[in-house]
Amino acid sequence: MIKYMLTIRHMEEEKQINGLITKTMNDLLLNCDVHNNKKLKMFCQDHNKLCCSDFVLLNHRQCTKLALISKSIKKLIIDMKQLSKQSQINLAELNKFSRTQAASIQSVEGSYTEKLHEIRELRKQLNAALDELENTTLKELDEIRYILQTTLKENADNCSRLKKELQQISKEVQGLCDESNKELEFIASRKCLNKIQESESYLKENPVKVQSPMILQANIDIQQYLSTQSSLGRIVYNMPSLTLKMIQDQVLTVKRKSEYNVEKSADKAWTCLITGICRMRSGQVIVVDYNNENVKLLDPHYNVSSHCDVFGTPCDICQITSSEVAVTLYDARVQFLFGAMGSL
Template identity: 30%
Template sequence: MIEQMCGNLNTYIDECDNNSVGTSGGNEQYLKKEMCRSVLSIVNEFDNITAKELNEMKDEVISIKESITSSIHKCTSLHNDLSHFHEFVQKIGDNKELCLIASIKCKHIIQQALTLLGKSSKVFNVQSITKHNVRIPSDKGVCYIGGICVLPDGQVLVVDLNNQNVKLLNQQYQVVSHWDVNAWPVDICLITPSEVAVAVNDHESKIHEVQFITVNQGKLVPGRKFQLQHDCTGIDHHQGVLFVISSEELYKYTLNGKQVCSLYRSLEYTVDKCAVSPTGDRLYIISWNQDKLLTLARDGQVLVCGYWPPTVLHVGWEGESKLATLATQEDGVLGPSSVCFSSTTSSIIVGQLRDDILVFRVSMSNVIELTWQRHQSDPQEPQYRKTLPLS
């Protein structure tokens, strides 16, 4: 508006300059008065527009303030109700019958709280299942898709452990490029919209490394890599931090390959794969030989695939409950070894110990998850540990 006003003033002044050439004193005085009236009119118009805009902004701010005040009152009320509920549950102790009655009576309060705080879980509903072959002519054996990664544009990368290569699939899940690895590619994770990190491991040959690969115009271009002093069977990334799994330990690394610390070590069973929640404050670890999902820290949707019986599960964000069984052997799941969700296409992609991957088109619906006790923890030093049996 200011630029438009300046433009109008400059245009009028130029007109006055042109008209004033060769005019008498009386006419010049008249032109000056006209210019003053026009300038005053332009300024008044600007003031009126500005006042109108400011009033609209004021009304909007008042509306936002009222909305925030209302939300604060709702939160305060819900906090009080839930505090009473919590005290009541504490007094109940281990009486499951009374806990059930209390949860039923307070279900609407909990639903309001979860909705207000955005903590209601979403359950995947499978709409359709399609099968896509990822075998290429140079493959010497059956495909073993140990890891899957989806790029923001819908392209998919899979690591084929058995054929020692990384494959790029287009949006129709057709192989358009591949890159051969010098050992077993066991897992993959997204670093940037066009770059991924691949965990490469061969215990006998003592090859343990993280290989970075860039997707450039439908081609896989290998980049930098760094060596590890231990096995690497799983990998994930969040905001410049790599989480690397050995057979019994979870490590934290920088993208330059510097080991920061050991986050978790198991003395009871092996740990095989890891995943980090989108917020980075919750870690999930899979143990195949114990059929367990171990949860460190908080938040996130979790998808888990079980090798036998072949199953794809949807697990709650607390890591303690199964929200849904998405697919079984009857749906064509055989030897599932990796799973990934694509928000771009609303699809769950399942890699298997076979030449086909499965793509589940899904929708989501809300459910309530009840958790009686929550513990604050730090992903730097995980203290909150829960396990969920996957059988």
């Protein structure tokens, strides 16, 4: 009896869960994707779109193949098994893409950490090189100071010696002024004259002057070179293009085609030959003109706003950074153009 009651209770709970799932699925299927509180009523065959009443009024009033869903199902053949199979294939591709993107994100982080370490190591090498230059300059400074100090100290010592000797002999001469010892006076006078002559010769060879301060003639080439550099290096990356998997037997229809004239009066060729095109992140477009050997910047209305000649015959173009493009030339060279966001 108890087992029977438990079985009934389990069946009732399962019915409630199934009822909840059914209601959720119905809301998901029957509600408009754009206007969530509106029920889908119409089908536009022109655009292959399910529409609610608001969607019809806003976007599909001019459509000729617009009908109620109840009428559309009578005309369209639906293969649910094929839809289910195709959805599973697409889900598998999306899962694969999601895993690839997750792995790519991790790869970017790993690459970022690696390059950050390389930049730090490069900075250490530059610091070591600058430290070596500084030490060499300091060593030269110390050597010059030693030479100057040694010379000045030697001169000061000689001056002190001459001054002391001259003072002593001068004192002796003054003491003999009242004496009558002619021989002693003669000797004292000769020694005094010799010291005077020695002092005069020394002062003549070493005139009195104040030592000028040492001057650093800085190596401006290093500073000027560093001031011309914008960074320690260029960071380049390869962004793989996405490959769109086309559904077989699907017909693509061109909705609109526009043509624009990119000729300029200054062009040297009769006609332009566009061999490459690049759209910048700002929305601007740059085209390669093979015949006129230049690249042209187009404004939002696709009019030529500026142009830049290249050193050769250009073949193609691609964006490198937000303000830099690379142009391949016919002779296998590559020319880089900066400031592509503004005037070329």
